[in-house]
Amino acid sequence: MFRTALRNVLAHKARLLMTVLAVMLGVAFVSGTLVFTNTLSDALQKSSAKGFDQVDVAVTAEAQDDVGDRIVKTPELTQALLEQSAKVPGAASAIGVVNGFTAIADKGGKLIGGGFQSQGGNYWGDKDARYPLATGHAPSGADEVVIDSRTAERAGYKVGDTVRISVDGPVLTPKITGIFTTDDGNVAAGGSLALFDTATAQTLFGKTGTYDEIDVQAAAGTSQSALKSALDTALPKDKVETVTGRQLAADQAEMISASMSGMKQGLLVFAGIALFVGTFIIANTFTMLVAQRTKELALMRAVGASRRQVTRSVLIEAFVVGTIAGVTGLVAGIGIGAGLRSLLGTLGATVPDGPLVVSPGTIAAALVVGVVITMLAAWLPGRRAAKIPPVAAMSSVHATASTKSLVLRNTLGALFSAAGVAVVLAATTMSGSDGQAPMGLGAVLLIIGVFILTPLLSRPLIAAAAPVLRIFGVSGKLARQNSVRNPRRTAATASALMIGLTLITGMTVMAGSLQKSIDKMASSAIRADYVVSMANGNELSADIDEKLKATDGVTATSPMRNAPGRIDGTTEYLTGVTGSTIGALTDLKVDDGSFKVGGGQVVVDDATAESHGWKAGSSFTVNYEDGKKQQLTVSGVYKGNELIEGILLDNAALTPHLADPTDMRVMVKTSGGTSDGTKDRLEKALGSNPAIKVQSKKDLSDEVAKMFTLMLNMLYGLLAMAVIVAVLGVINTLAMSVFERSQEIGMLRAIGLDRRSVKRMVRLESLVISLFGGVLGIGLGVFFGWAAGELLGTSMPTYELVVPWARMAVFLSLAAGVGILAALWPARRASRLNMLAAIKSE
Numbered sequence: 001m002f003r004t005a006l007r008n009v010l011a012h013k014a015r016l017l018m019t020v021l022a023v024m025l026g027v028a029f030v031s032g033t034l035v036f037t038n039t040l041s042d043a044l045q046k047s048s049a050k051g052f053d054q055v056d057v058a059v060t061a062e063a064q065d066d067v068g069d070r071i072v073k074t075p076e077l078t079q080a081l082l083e084q085s086a087k088v089p090g091a092a093s094a095i096g097v098v099n100g101f102t103a104i105a106d107k108g109g110k111l112i113g114g115g116f117q118s119q120g121g122n123y124w125g126d127k128d129a130r131y132p133l134a135t136g137h138a139p140s141g142a143d144e145v146v147i148d149s150r151t152a153e154r155a156g157y158k159v160g161d162t163v164r165i166s167v168d169g170p171v172l173t174p175k176i177t178g179i180f181t182t183d184d185g186n187v188a189a190g191g192s193l194a195l196f197d198t199a200t201a202q203t204l205f206g207k208t209g210t211y212d213e214i215d216v217q218a219a220a221g222t223s224q225s226a227l228k229s230a231l232d233t234a235l236p237k238d239k240v241e242t243v244t245g246r247q248l249a250a251d252q253a254e255m256i257s258a259s260m261s262g263m264k265q266g267l268l269v270f271a272g273i274a275l276f277v278g279t280f281i282i283a284n285t286f287t288m289l290v291a292q293r294t295k296e297l298a299l300m301r302a303v304g305a306s307r308r309q310v311t312r313s314v315l316i317e318a319f320v321v322g323t324i325a326g327v328t329g330l331v332a333g334i335g336i337g338a339g340l341r342s343l344l345g346t347l348g349a350t351v352p353d354g355p356l357v358v359s360p361g362t363i364a365a366a367l368v369v370g371v372v373i374t375m376l377a378a379w380l381p382g383r384r385a386a387k388i389p390p391v392a393a394m395s396s397v398h399a400t401a402s403t404k405s406l407v408l409r410n411t412l413g414a415l416f417s418a419a420g421v422a423v424v425l426a427a428t429t430m431s432g433s434d435g436q437a438p439m440g441l442g443a444v445l446l447i448i449g450v451f452i453l454t455p456l457l458s459r460p461l462i463a464a465a466a467p468v469l470r471i472f473g474v475s476g477k478l479a480r481q482n483s484v485r486n487p488r489r490t491a492a493t494a495s496a497l498m499i500g501l502t503l504i505t506g507m508t509v510m511a512g513s514l515q516k517s518i519d520k521m522a523s524s525a526i527r528a529d530y531v532v533s534m535a536n537g538n539e540l541s542a543d544i545d546e547k548l549k550a551t552d553g554v555t556a557t558s559p560m561r562n563a564p565g566r567i568d569g570t571t572e573y574l575t576g577v578t579g580s581t582i583g584a585l586t587d588l589k590v591d592d593g594s595f596k597v598g599g600g601q602v603v604v605d606d607a608t609a610e611s612h613g614w615k616a617g618s619s620f621t622v623n624y625e626d627g628k629k630q631q632l633t634v635s636g637v638y639k640g641n642e643l644i645e646g647i648l649l650d651n652a653a654l655t656p657h658l659a660d661p662t663d664m665r666v667m668v669k670t671s672g673g674t675s676d677g678t679k680d681r682l683e684k685a686l687g688s689n690p691a692i693k694v695q696s697k698k699d700l701s702d703e704v705a706k707m708f709t710l711m712l713n714m715l716y717g718l719l720a721m722a723v724i725v726a727v728l729g730v731i732n733t734l735a736m737s738v739f740e741r742s743q744e745i746g747m748l749r750a751i752g753l754d755r756r757s758v759k760r761m762v763r764l765e766s767l768v769i770s771l772f773g774g775v776l777g778i779g780l781g782v783f784f785g786w787a788a789g790e791l792l793g794t795s796m797p798t799y800e801l802v803v804p805w806a807r808m809a810v811f812l813s814l815a816a817g818v819g820i821l822a823a824l825w826p827a828r829r830a831s832r833l834n835m836l837a838a839i840k841s842e
Helices: 002-011 013-050 079-086 149-155 198-204 224-234 245-292 294-302 307-346 360-386 390-394 403-428 432-463 466-485 487-525 543-549 606-612 651-657 676-685 697-740 742-750 755-793 805-831 835-840
Strands: 057-061 091-097 099-101 118-123 133-136 144-148 175-180 192-197 213-218 240-244 530-534 554-567 570-577 590-593 601-605 619-623 629-638 647-650 665-670 692-696
Touching: 013 245, 013 307, 013 360, 013 697, 057 224, 057 245, 079 091, 079 213, 079 224, 091 118, 091 224, 099 198, 118 198, 144 149, 149 175, 149 192, 192 198, 213 224, 224 240, 240 245, 245 360, 307 360, 403 432, 403 755, 432 466, 432 487, 432 755, 466 487, 466 755, 487 697, 487 755, 487 805, 530 676, 543 554, 543 665, 543 676, 554 651, 570 651, 601 606, 606 629, 647 651, 665 676, 676 692, 692 697, 697 755, 697 805, 742 755, 742 835, 755 805
Parallel strands: 118 192, 144 175, 570 647, 601 629
Antiparallel strands: 057 213, 057 240, 091 213, 099 118, 133 175, 144 192, 530 665, 530 692, 554 570, 554 619, 554 665, 590 629, 601 647, 619 629
16 A cells, blocks of 8 residues: 555656645745744844843843832942942852943934944953954043944944944934944844943933943853852842853843744744645545546445554555645745744844854754645545445445534534634624634634535635626636636635735735724824824934024924822823823823823823723822922823823923933924924024934824834735645646537537637636635625724724725735736646546546
């Protein structure tokens, strides 16, 4: 039986090629994902570990919890603690570390790096071992800075150049006195790093006389653990925490691994989709191969082969195919992993140097996935073939499915579909994360149900295309009949395309709807012409509002200033605004009371009011971070959203209690409204600062739109793998269908059907099957997009369903294109069949 199975594999090379390709693509995606993420993770971990070479023990301030109604601030690392750490037995030296956001502009004035990766810090003394200078000398004074070599190379800076730098708002123009090398992970990922002398850094980052961290290096012969013990003994335990450099490197490696885990899981989901789609093709292929060898298998049964042996022979074939696909997929996956790393470089993301990592786990995963998926898909056709009685097989009595099996299939499909729809609809009534798991379960049940019902659905849906097919005469009529001749095969072929288009359509519906809701939110909640904020999401310097107020054409401004406060034993974030202008700059719907902010009057969003049981007229006491208290009165309850929420109070009441006031954003109203000239005037008033964004409502929406577009394009690219596999499935089905109908095609040619008509018949059959899958996929995608939107709508009041008709037409055209493309080779093969040879074939 083993030799027979191998002979069958070798005898049907062309027929099995598409199956090998389908499995290989899925395996390549899996192994490529593992190679890429393992390589990137390994490179980042090694790079970050080098950054801790100069740190044996790090001393940080111990975080403090809230106590009662008081807000206890984190203690500061002072110069005295630094000096005390340096004198601990076993310590060779100690340096103070200061860091914070620092934006570096290129020579065109644009921000270098990705905002969050734009960092600044202090250069310790004349020679900092953490940052070896490649050229130049250490910075000294507020007018000097050193920058990393990668940033200098990207922007074309050299020693002696003047550079525009922003630290939490103010624009500086220091001279570059040195360029250093670093293994900092942010820089390796494409960010930037600027270093000032310690005193300047402390002043710029608002940490005069204090540090963010103290790094202690051990003396020769002292271990990191021994030094940590000495520091724990010498330093006040209620103020500091210590951790070894080895532990810091391990924590960093774990954090990198965790961050890569999300990317890996996301990519593996799409690999799984491609494999899931490929499973239909494999099952379809083996079903057809077994059907073509029915008489051969029946003869084997007649001469003594058992059912188990017949099934085993089919599984052996699947094992051989899966092994070949697994090995070739692994090789292709290694290439994909290397290609993805190179692609990151071309997109501007800097990846640390390192070898390509092909772990034993990746090799095992590729082979196991290839073999297991193929054998599972082939098991049912093999089992079905083994159950056919030899006499029935020889007389082809087995060819049609029994009424009982069809009734059972349709009943099962109806139950799964009904359960899926019910669960999805139930999930739409839930809130937020509570409905995510039921929504996913319902989606899986519904897709399985529709897949089971696809043979039943194929007849009426394909029949709907009959009027159009009649235009093509005999070829069209034959194509329609061939499409419904074997509903199960048609269903399996169409389902592969259906799944890909379901996901693509659903994501497009959700993205378009979310974009619309954010546009609506921005236009309905904000009356301001512009919103000013930091490029990295950090807080603005408090003097930004003053600069904007003094700008020509500005009629009203209001900073939004966040600060914690203790209310009824819990911490609530207070948002300070300018009470006299906030009403003109926002358009928030008030559900209860009136929108009045000033003195002791505040407005509260509906969620916060509900959690505390407040309504218009309610009073409460707030404990500010400086320990002082104030009684506030709720003048109104407004409908909160993602842009504005929480407790809004006048800055005149909040700011006196803040040690270092900063703003999340500043809203601006101008006399001339939005225009390029007005925006340019505001940007110049802020010193053409690369770290500050001046955005209109349209700019805010466009920024979100870019994110959605980027996300969708990535998803389209990943889902293209599933569509490619679906194309292979259609080609495979048509090719085998042509082989099965060789005698029939020969007869048609003999009675006058020319080659062009034969080609048209096969193309139309492929087109009908593909459009059938496309219609099902788009229909399911719209339903899932609507359902997911209903779930999101519970937390986003402005959510509005948007059905992208134009894109859906493109998707349907894509399905048609798949059908036409997939039919090229089978149609050509059918038209070139030798009539006499085909008629004589069995």
